[in-house]
Amino acid sequence: METELFIAGKWVPARSGARFDVKDPATGDVIASVADGSEEDAIAAVDAAADAAAAWAATPPRVRGEHLRRAFELMTERSAELAKLISLENGKALTDAKGEVTYAAEFFRWFAEEAVRGSGEVATAPSGANRILVVRQPVGVCVLVTPWNFPAAMATRKIGPALAAGCTVILKPASDTPLTALAMAAILAEAGVPAGVVNVLPSRSSGKVVGRMLHDPRVRKVSFTGSTEVGRLLLAQAADNVVNTSMELGGNAPFVVFADADLDAAVDGAMIAKMRNGGEACTAANRFYVEEPVAAAFSGKLAERMSALVVGPGTDEKTQVGPLVNEDTVAKVDGLVRGALESGATAVTGGERPDGPGYYYPPTVLTGVRPGAAILREEIFGPVAPIVTFTGEEEAVRYANDTEFGLVAYVYTGDLARGLRVSEAIEAGMVGLNRGLVSDPAAPFGGVKQSGIGREGGHEGLLEYLESKYIAVNW
Incomplete structure (x- = not known):
């Protein structure tokens, strides 16, 4: 069971040495002590993601997809072990946890296939003066913030399309359930994802840590799943640097x-x-x-x-x-x-x-x-x-x-x-x-009104991590 921060492909303690306890909801007993990331650790994670960004974006889509496919296979092989971990830190029934692992792994398989489908388009301008060439490029460094209720699936639903699109990420998991997120990091590393492409930063200081990253100009996207109240705060912070946002918020x-x-x-x-x-x-x-x-x-x-x-x-x-x-x-x-x-x-x-x-x-x-x-x-x-x-x-x-x-x-x-x-x-x-x-995983998941912005899953989920670039050209 990994309990340190995962930054630049290495397991490292928090720079302050701080840790926090993870409890079993069935008993209230402590089951693990996890490194408590700080703002300094957050910037180190951004450094790692930024350093890895160019090489990962240039990696052929098929290669990116094969890493995700291997991660799917590893999750499937270890489904029983992962389900027990989810039940232990989250409290959900083992049957539900097994279902979550299957669902979560499918995002890696789906986006392994979508990695090769980030296609652009070409058209003749209505005036006939030039061609309209549209190419799609990775958004860049992404901050992914996930909740405790589906600690595996909410991580893979964001990591899968981000990696398929050629983005690098910093995952900030909920402090109630960081162990599953750290297990995902280990699986992705074993699947061959290069150092720095995926970084995982557990922290009790969520607001400060995420806020610090959103104010780093190298961060170009935030994807958040959680309450509408927190989503509003993140949208306000993202506005300072005009950061691309995806918000999957509350439901009723x-x-x-x-x-x-x-x-x-x-x-x-x-x-x-x-x-x-x-x-x-x-x-x-x-x-x-x-x-x-x-x-x-x-x-x-x-x-x-x-x-x-x-x-x-x-x-x-x-x-x-x-x-x-x-x-x-x-x-x-x-x-x-x-x-x-x-x-x-x-x-x-x-x-x-x-x-x-x-x-x-x-x-x-x-x-x-x-x-x-x-x-x-x-x-x-x-x-x-x-x-x-x-x-x-x-x-x-x-x-x-x-x-x-x-x-x-x-x-x-x-x-x-x-x-x-x-x-x-x-x-x-x-x-x-x-x-x-x-x-x-094959369908666009998301809401309207105060329930969010953007979609996860389906082809739309991949497009959330791509920017369209228009090139006017004659030939």
């Missing part, structure tokens, strides 16, 4: 069930959309809107499924719902549920935080939630499903759009025309139509 996903939907399929989809990663996902269904005629049946079926889930340590093979990541997260979830109950909601199952140790919260289904409740306006990030009833399509769309966020939405209906109509009307970057899962 509506899950809309019409009376003509297949209820069993809708419940199956709800279990995926709500309970993937124990609800600690920006794509998690956050608000359930169910048409009145089927609300009682849907709520009962969902509560039955949720109450049967096995809660326990993420590393236990029998566990289906692990602990939340830390005390702040479980306290927030508990506060939101208490507020809903005090406002008249009913807990069909769950609804009460158990005694410690560990940061646990039971799978919970709430009915009778009023439309303006706080639990519908905040990202819950836990295993809680608040249910609101509606009476028609127009009301469902209005409820779904009553948020500043617009990352993803889920719609269940037996009427395809209605499903497509509602999918277009909902203000979201992604829609799962009769599906509880939308994430796919």
Whole structure:
């Protein structure tokens, strides 16, 4: 288990000698002590990335792709080991962790294939005076800031396209889950990625460290996944040097069930959309809107499924719902549920935080939630499903759009025309139509409104790390 900073292809201690503890969310016990990077370490990482930038940009796309392909193979070979590490530091159930490793590795495979597709174009100017030649070049040194909820997948979703495009990177992982990011660095080094191309900088001083890098003129891009509040701060800092930005921010996903939907399929989809990663996902269904005629049946079926889930340590093979990541997260979830109950909601199952140790919260289904409740306006990030009833399509769309966020939405209906109509009307970057899962490395992932800027995955994910250069030429 690597615990030092990874800079210029070497494992090095923080210059200050400082370290911080990583805890097991199931017990609160310390599992590792990790080097705590400083602003000086951050500039050393930028130095390394800048020094490696020209050679990496000049590396043939096929060669860059082969390094990513090898990283995919190594992740696949070590999937069990990586899943245990994710469960240990993140708390998620081992089944979820295994799914994350598979998903994360796919970004390396997808972008290994995309590395050779950063094509440009040539056209004749409308006037006929010249040719319009467009070439695509790497953005340059990139700062990648990732969250704790998917410590492997959020790293590979950014590193994959950056390396495929010919960029060098500094990864700043969440301080709750730095061990997985360091394991990714080791895999990429073993896969033959040259020194300095990938640097990993764990740090408790996230704001200062990232801010220092964004004010270095050699840094030309920041890609961030996390809260909208932090995203706004990073956008403001990026403006100082006009740094290229990609922001995957908060979500508040509506899950809309019409009376003509297949209820069993809708419940199956709800279990995926709500309970993937124990609800600690920006794509998690956050608000359930169910048409009145089927609300009682849907709520009962969902509560039955949720109450049967096995809660326990993420590393236990029998566990289906692990602990939340830390005390702040479980306290927030508990506060939101208490507020809903005090406002008249009913807990069909769950609804009460158990005694410690560990940061646990039971799978919970709430009915009778009023439309303006706080639990519908905040990202819950836990295993809680608040249910609101509606009476028609127009009301469902209005409820779904009553948020500043617009990352993803889920719609269940037996009427395809209605499903497509509602999918277009909902203000979201992604829609799962009769599906509880939308994430796919081959598809553009991202939101609208306060949920972000840009897309990750698909061909669009590669283009986020390329600049278009126009050359006017005659021949």
